[in-house]
Every structure is written in C-alpha cells, then in structure tokens.
Amino acid sequence: MEERKERRIIMFPLPFLGHFNPMIKLAGIFHRSGFSVTILHTSFNPPDPSLYPEFTFRTIHHNNEGEEEDPLAQPEASGMDLVAFIRLLRQTYAEPFRESLTAQVGGGEKVCCLVSDVVWGKNTEDAAEEVGIRRMVLSTSGAASFCAYAAYPLLRDKHYLPIQDSRLDEPVTELTPLKVKDLPVMETNEPEELFRVVNNMVKGAKSSSGIIWNTFEDLERPSLMALNSELQVPIFLIGPFHKHTDSFLPTTKSKEDHVTTDWLDKQDPKSVIYVSFGSLADIEEKEFLEIAWGLRNSQRPFLWVVRPGLVRGTEWLESLSREFIDNISRKGKIVKWVNQLEVLAHPAVGAFWTHCGWNSTLESICEGVPMICTPCFTDQRVNARYIVDVWQAGVMLERSKMDRKEIEKVIRSVIIEEGDGLTEMCLKWKERAKVCLSKDGSSSRYLEKLVTHVLSIDSNACAS
Ligand code: UDP
Numbered sequence: 464m465e466e467r468k469e470r471r472i473i474m475f476p477l478p479f480l481g482h483f484n485p486m487i488k489l490a491g492i493f494h495r496s497g498f499s500v501t502i503l504h505t506s507f508n509p510p511d512p513s514l515y516p517e518f519t520f521r522t523i524h525h526n527n528e529g530e531e532e533d534p535l536a537q538p539e540a541s542g543m544d545l546v547a548f549i550r551l552l553r554q555t556y557a558e559p560f561r562e563s564l565t566a567q568v569g570g571g572e573k574v575c576c577l578v579s580d581v582v583w584g585k586n587t588e589d590a591a592e593e594v595g596i597r598r599m600v601l602s603t604s605g606a607a608s609f610c611a612y613a614a615y616p617l618l619r620d621k622h623y624l625p626i627q628d629s630r631l632d633e634p635v636t637e638l639t640p641l642k643v644k645d646l647p648v649m650e651t652n653e654p655e656e657l658f659r660v661v662n663n664m665v666k667g668a669k670s671s672s673g674i675i676w677n678t679f680e681d682l683e684r685p686s687l688m689a690l691n692s693e694l695q696v697p698i699f700l701i702g703p704f705h706k707h708t709d710s711f712l713p714t715t716k717s718k719e720d721h722v723t724t725d726w727l728d729k730q731d732p733k734s735v736i737y738v739s740f741g742s743l744a745d746i747e748e749k750e751f752l753e754i755a756w757g758l759r760n761s762q763r764p765f766l767w768v769v770r771p772g773l774v775r776g777t778e779w780l781e782s783l784s785r786e787f788i789d790n791i792s793r794k795g796k797i798v799k800w801v802n803q804l805e806v807l808a809h810p811a812v813g814a815f816w817t818h819c820g821w822n823s824t825l826e827s828i829c830e831g832v833p834m835i836c837t838p839c840f841t842d843q844r845v846n847a848r849y850i851v852d853v854w855q856a857g858v859m860l861e862r863s864k865m866d867r868k869e870i871e872k873v874i875r876s877v878i879i880e881e882g883d884g885l886t887e888m889c890l891k892w893k894e895r896a897k898v899c900l901s902k903d904g905s906s907s908r909y910l911e912k913l914v915t916h917v918l919s920i921d922s923n924a925c926a927s
Contacts, residue, residue, distance in 0.1 A: 478508035488704035546651035575921035584663035608842035649840035677702035733813035739768035757870025831893030
C-alpha cells in the first residue's frame with residue numbers, strides 16, 4: 464500500500480455530470496486502493512475541489528492564445544446540439560490538455576498512467592505517448608451500448624444508419640434485442656461529426672492499455688464477451704462504482720435535500736414515483752404538460768425533478784399555472800435537483816420514471832427500483848431496451864407515445880399492479896449487484912486485476 468501512495472494516476476473526465484460522477488467515484492476507488500490521484504479538469508463546467516479534498520485538481524484553461532473569450536461560453540456554443548458541442552470541446556482543449564499533462568508528468572512525481580474518458584477519443588493518446596505514460600480509458604456507458612457504437616460502420620453499410628422512419632420497428636439482427644429505433648444516435652445538424660466522434664471513441668478504446676467499465680459481469684455478460692473479442696484490450700468491470708463504499712454518499716445535506724427527505728418520510732412504502740430525466744436531456748413544453756397531467760391523474764404521490772433548462776425555451780415552471788401547482792402539491796413535489804442516490808434508496812420510492820442514462824440505470828438497479836423508461840438519445844435507447852426486454856426491470860413509455868392517458872396507465876401498471884413479476888426481478892438484480900462487490904465477487908476480483916495491471920503498465924512505461 465505504501466509503495467502505491469507514491470504512485471499517481473492522472474484522470475481526465477469529460478465535463479458533464481453523467482461522465483464526471485463516475486470518474487470521481489473511480490478516483491475514490493483508486494485512492495482507497497492506495498494511489499494518489501490528480502484530476503485534470505476543463506475550465507468549462509468545473510467541479511468544486513473542496514468537495515473532494517483527497518484529490519489534487521488542476522484546471523485546464525481553454526486555448527486563449529490571441530482570443531480573450533472561452534469559445535464554449537459564447538452564445539453560438541449554447542445554441543449548439545451536443546454533437547457540435549463535443550466537437551468544439553475536443554478542439555478547444557486538445558492542446559491545453561497536452562500542455563497540462565506534460566507539466567504534471569514533468570513534475571518529478573511517479574505517474575503510473577492516464578485514465579481519460581473514452582469520449583475524448585484518440586485525442587489524449589498522442590499526448591500520453593509524448594510524455595511516456597500509458598493511457599487507459601473509462602467507459603461511463605454500458606457494455607451493450609458500446610457494442611452498438613463499435614458496430615457503427617456495419618450499421619452504416621447495412622443501411623440501418625442513418626435511421627429511416629419507415630424502419631423504426633425492424634429488429635437489428637446483428638445486435639439482438641435492439642430494434643432500429645433503439646440505435647444510439649441523436650438529433651444533430653452535423654451527422655457526419657457524430658460518426659467521427661463515435662469512430663474516434665471506439666478507435667481510442669481499441670488502442671488504449673485497458674478499459675474500465677462501470678458495470679458488472681452478471682448484468683452484461685454477453686455484451687462483454689462480444690467486446691472482448693472486438694476490442695482486444697484488457698477490460699475491467701468493477702462497477703457499480705457508487706456501491707464500493709458508503710463514503711460515496713455526501714456527508715453534508717442541503718436544506719432542499721432535508722425538505723425532500725422529510726416529504727419522502729411521510730409517504731407510504733413503495734408508493735412514490737420518482738421522475739428525473741438526468742442532467743442533459745430536454746423536452747418540449749407540450750411534453751412537459753402531458754407529464755404534469757399524467758402524474759396528477761395517476762393519483763400517486765410523485766417527486767419530479769424539473770431542472771432549469773429541462774423544458775426547451777422556458778425558465779422554470781412557466782408553463783404551469785399557480786392553480787395547477789397548488790392542485791398537485793397535495794400529492795406531488797416538484798424540485799430543481801435531488802440527491803438521486805438517496806432518493807432511490809428511500810423506502811417510499813416505488814418506481815423511477817427515467818431517461819435511462821447509464822448512471823441512473825445502474826443506480827436504480829442497485830436499489831431494486833422498477834423503471835419506467837423514456838429514453839431521449841444516444842445510449843439511453845439501448846439501455847431502455849435492455850432494461851425492458853433483457854433485465855425485465857422496467858416498462859417502456861416511448862416519448863412519441865407519451866400522452867397523459869398513456870402516462871397514467873403505465874404508472875398505475877407499475878406502482879399499483881406492480882408489473883408482471885417486475886418487483887421480484889428488480890430485487891434479484893439488487894442482490895446480484897451486491898454480490899459482485901462482495902469479497903470474492905466479480906467486481907472485486909476485477910479491481911484486484913486492475914490494480915495489478917496499473918502497476919505493471921507503470922513499470923513498463925513509467926515516467927518518473
Ligand atoms: N442526478 C442527481 N440528481 C438529480 C438528477 C440526476 O444526483 O436530480 C445524478 C444521477 O444520480 C446520475 C447523474 O446525475 O448519477 C445523471 O447521470 P445519467 O447517466 O443518469 O444521465 P445524464 O445526466 O448523463 O443524461
């Protein structure tokens with residue numbers, strides 16, 4: 464253990480919550496395994512280092528040679544779709560990252576390796592090579608969706624992509640159980656860029672010294688076997704990250720967190736539907752109103768996260784009249800943000816209506832909470848199909864079919880009728896997630912292998 468303390472791992476997360484959260488948890492796992500950790504973070508969307516005193520943080524500033532403003536803070540950037548934004552992010556930070564990594568590695572301390580988010584792609588590879596350290600990647604999505612990304616060239620050759628509306632319900636026989644509508648794409652003005660980002664990500668994973676996955680073997684065995692032969696690099700399935708230790712739960716709670724917990728404490732066991740579409744997805748005002756009425760008509764208590772920016776083109780709750788809010792507040796609670804890990808673990812929560820982001824999916828599985836799946840884009844669609852058809856841990860509520868009547872029907876089927884063996888399946892998955900982190904469980908064994916691997920790539924190519 465002492466020996467490892469002198470060894471540092473440098474981590475480079477993508478600056479979005481769904482990517483930063485698992486990276487910081489992975490940093491905690493490395494730290495508990497005896498490594499020191501430095502997080503290189505973009506000046507865009509920076510975290511608060513005081514929340515993580517055990518790590519060293521270094522801010523990478525955007526390349527402002529000859530230009531004063533951060534390109535990511537410009538109005539044009541805020542109007543971009545996610546694909547265009549990721550292109551800009553990667554362009555903006557490529558050179559500053561290289562400089563920052565060089566400065567860190569040249570600092571005299573032994574650096575074992577770089578762990579970068581897989582979405583940074585091959586961009587980080589040359590920089591790591593230049594300073595003589597190995598690069599591992601963290602995949603913050605599930606293995607099944609990565610299989611679909613890895614199949615992009617084939618999907619294109621076979622004309623599944625770009626998606627045609629007339630083929631939405633067709634099965635993709637090469638990626639069972641996915642249908643064409645489940646393929647991980649998103650609306651963008653730069654479709655070619657989407658292909659580039661995905662291909663670059665897959666290439667970057669293939670040329671890495673190993674891939675760390677926030678998933679567990681029991682959950683995704685067939686996809687992982689497929690990836691093993693496709694990627695040909697060591698794979699470490701050490702998830703679910705957030706369950707490695709209770710210390711990953713925040714020790715301080717905000718006033719709003721207390722209010723939410725007090726409200727949940729007053730509800731009956733398994734009676735509440737928790738609704739959240741994560742940190743990035745947005746919806747139309749019309750959809751927002753259907754959700755509001757569907758929740759109200761279901762007569763179930765609900766906790767609904769309406770983060771600012773959730774409803775396209777509006778501020779917060781403008782669409783709902785005061786009368787409506789008063790009307791629903793007897794049954795439901797609308798908040799801007801919650802501590803989701805705590806909410807899902809609360810005994811009052813009976814279902815999670817989710818956009819099926821990978822973190823949300825895993826967090827729900829770990830608490831045995833059945834899901835209502837309304838995927839919005841990219842891997843969420845794959846996750847939703849697996850939740851419903853493979854893991855049988857939820858039901859689908861497609862966005863295109865999301866009217867108040869359907870919403871009410873689906874909520875009642877999950878919360879009152881408890882689906883078709885849904886609760887039992889969810890409890891099974893909860894147990895399996897627990898077992899994989901037990902002493903001889905698969906994730907614990909992979910973690911041991913990962914530590915050995917990091918130390919071995921360090922001695923093969925270590926910059927000191
Ligand atoms: N989250 C949270 N409070 C909220 C909504 C989300 O803490 O009110 C957290 C959630 O626990 C998860 C992350 O934000 O860890 C969202 O990641 P996910 O992959 O589910 O979706 P994304 O935001 O990337 O679309």
